[in-house]
Amino acid sequence: MNDPARPERDRPWVFRTYSGHSSAEASNALYRSNLAKGQTGLSVAFDLPTQTGYDSDHPLARGEVGKVGVPVGHIDDMEVLFREIPLDQMNTSMTINATAAWLLALYVATAERQGVAANQLRGTTQNDLIKEYLSRGTYVFPPEPSMRLISDMVAHTVNAIPKWNPVNICSYHLQEAGATPVQEIAYAMANAIAVLDAVKARDDVPDDVLPEVFARISFFLNAGIRFVEEICKGRAMTELWDELGRDRYGVGDPKLRRFRYGVQVNSLGLTEAQPENNVIRIVLEALGVTFSKKARCRALQLPAWNEALGLPRPWDQQWSLRIQQILAYETDLLEYPDLLDGSHVVEAKVEELKKAAQEELERVLAMGGAVAAVENAYMKQRLVESHTARLRAIESGELPIIGVNSYTETEPSPLVDDDDASILKVDDAAEREQIERLNAFRAKRNAADAKTALQGLRDALSNGENVMPPSIRAAHAGVTGGEWADTLRELFGEYRAPTGVVARESQVTDDANQRVRERVHACGERLGRPLKILVGKPGLDGHSNGAEQIAVKARDVGMEVVYDGIRLTPAEIVQSARDEGVHVIGLSILSGSHLILVLDVLAGLKDEGLSLPVVVGGIIPEEDAESLREAGVQRVYTPKDFDLTRIMGEVVDVVEASAGIG
């Protein structure tokens, strides 16, 4: 019998905060202060050039360096990032995908320089390319070589870094892209099967090692505000994973079939309006993934309350860390066995989710699995449709969002009375300084060594050898991320994933939509040809869900839409706008690089003598929106603008005004 005052408690999950910005040095300071506040693991956010394999001085990196994460271009950056953080005592999660092998190589090389052997390292590389094709957009290579790189890392870590999670199957981003719980479960499982099958097919992974491999596959889930359903989702996935290991991969030991997952709770549901309410949402979502002991997450990172406004400051992140600590240390949550065992209601819901998810999983497997269902755009189209349905429900009020489409009356918020001070501003000097450091690094390294190491990497990959050993050698030899990725680009080629914007047409015929449709049609009559819009994403931000929804909506109100997708230079956008003869340009940017990139587009249009109106959407602070409007942008939309029908009406206004036919 335990002392009632001091009951036996479960060990809490790992507390993380997804962070990184500006430079390795600034991020290192942030990590050390977060660890001092009681954070128990690190979660590294890399900037977009690092994620997509471009050095900081590449044209596509313009405006993106240090914005959504830390720039890590080479071994020196990585050493600075983990200065005074002993890697043998740290559990580090890295949100890195296309270039995961490279960043893991830098991490191993950094540990070795700290005197820590690779087999001591603990942590996770996200390394899930399927969801990049579907949602996040930081892929580089085609599916086949991408799957090869992933399975290389699995094969390497299972022996050399046994405590590492080489792959973190992310359904998180699928929910962000609109996935229903059923889709989230089904596509995550399909994705894991694709990875496991690729590893199973390798000659260098004997069958008796497969259970170990299975045990190292971890997941990264999303948790939305419907927290009861989210608890059931976690339980359903726990059961499905166990069954999959037993039945498909012959994993005998139940311990190796445990469903291990980390969580970042929903960013999708965080609102720009009355942002203080987001704290309550985050608490409830955190409860959803910790409440059921059987399906409790292993690691949790919570977004900050002001994520829909911009980048969080250290204090904002601290507030979210405190939520975790209060949940784990003050409440009695960790004192009980599973609280839901025996609940008929929960059991029935879990069964319902499992059954529907299994049906969807079978559909994907029948197509040839997750890779095939990426290439034929099946999964992507389903996600775009789900997302469209969700946005429509918000627009119609059927899905209440407090402060957004209901209960919008509010006192002025003391948290955001000074818009400028309520988010983190990345200093514009960060990019220039990072490029200076890169040039200094290139000047001081032994160029011959780097060249030899790159040739070694090329040879190894051409011969079908594992990517990891030559990458670790390249990290030590002073190769840069851009050089590493370019070597692979030459061998593997680059890829553009299907966009899913050809998803089925919506069947909305309410009055508001009908009115906009008539206006679009009338505007086209006046213009002489149908209203044509270009939708695209300049820069490296691959979060295309918003742009896709705008494209689909524009199509549904009768516009001709040129959807140019992601990763475009301003010059490409200008060229496309001119060649396609569009009447208006819609740009979407969520990475914080909006000022530089939009101004580049405007300058390019001016150089071409094109007077085309431009509208911009994204996570854009009011002050920046003002600057954009002053520079000539016609409209700026932010997450609070949920009424897509109204936005379309305004696009017509903008075109009419620009063509002088208003």
Place this chain on the structure above:
Amino acid sequence: MSWRRAQALADLGERLLARERAAVAPALNLVDDRRPEARQEATALLAGLEETVLFGGARRIGLTGAPGAGKSTLLGALVQRLRSRGQTVGVIAVDPSSQRTGGALLGDRMRVRSGSADPGVFIRSLAARDQLGGLAEAARASVTIVAAAFDVVLVETVGVGQSEGEVVDLVDTLVYVAQPGAGDLLQCMKAGILELPDVVAVNKADLGPVAERTANELMAGAGLGERTTEWVPPVVLVSAQEGTGLDEFESALDDHVESLGPNGLQERRRRGRDASVRVSLERRYGSHGLAAWGGHAKLEARLAEAQDRSGFALAAVLGLEIEAALRGGGSDL
């Protein structure tokens, strides 16, 4: 049309023939414009232009196939290869538009882009605005303009049975992109388009046996179509994604043009021109209007005696005659 406008139009034509890239988009905007004064200007521009490019100008290649066959990826690979040999490329990509709203998602152009704003690549998307024969007319106008300014024109359409028939009249070589295991042969037979393609590319050859099986089926089937020429369409296995089979694919394209020879090519373009005049007049005046003027026999005779004339010019001239005949007919009432 004012003298000033006429002058500006003549300039636009000159600039296109001088291969000035900046003139291409405005010309395409003009021929897409449905206002009456713009129609008149477009006809003037196109007639002048086609006199020059009917038997010259760019080489024209069409790619058609079911959605998901990998046309865009193959198109992208072809564009890159043409660019690497210093050829400039204009792409006309046709997407179906919604029957209900008129809206269109002019889809995944990003798969064709090379990742830079390359002035040697021009891409224009057209919505097939759901009008019988309308695609052909709009696409023909666009091809004429692009053919003046670039070395190669690529026309991409979603194959749904009807559009192939329209595209075949626009291009020198029609490629059917088939995907392994999709029952493409059956689809072709059903749609009655077996005899149309000049080259068949079975994409996604990386799928191995199933791709080979599809290729064999199509090869056997290629002999089933009725053909007026000696040319037997080669069936090439390609993987646009992996870059395999592209040499053979390009050779097949070259072989086809070679098999046509200069006379054959001229003949083919003339056939395309004839078809476009027929479609255009039928669309505008119906069989009743044509009959009032003298019917199909008269039309064929007029086409034959104006062998080298622009189809746009011819359609305009004959249109005026038909309208006069209809007015004459109207006075009897």
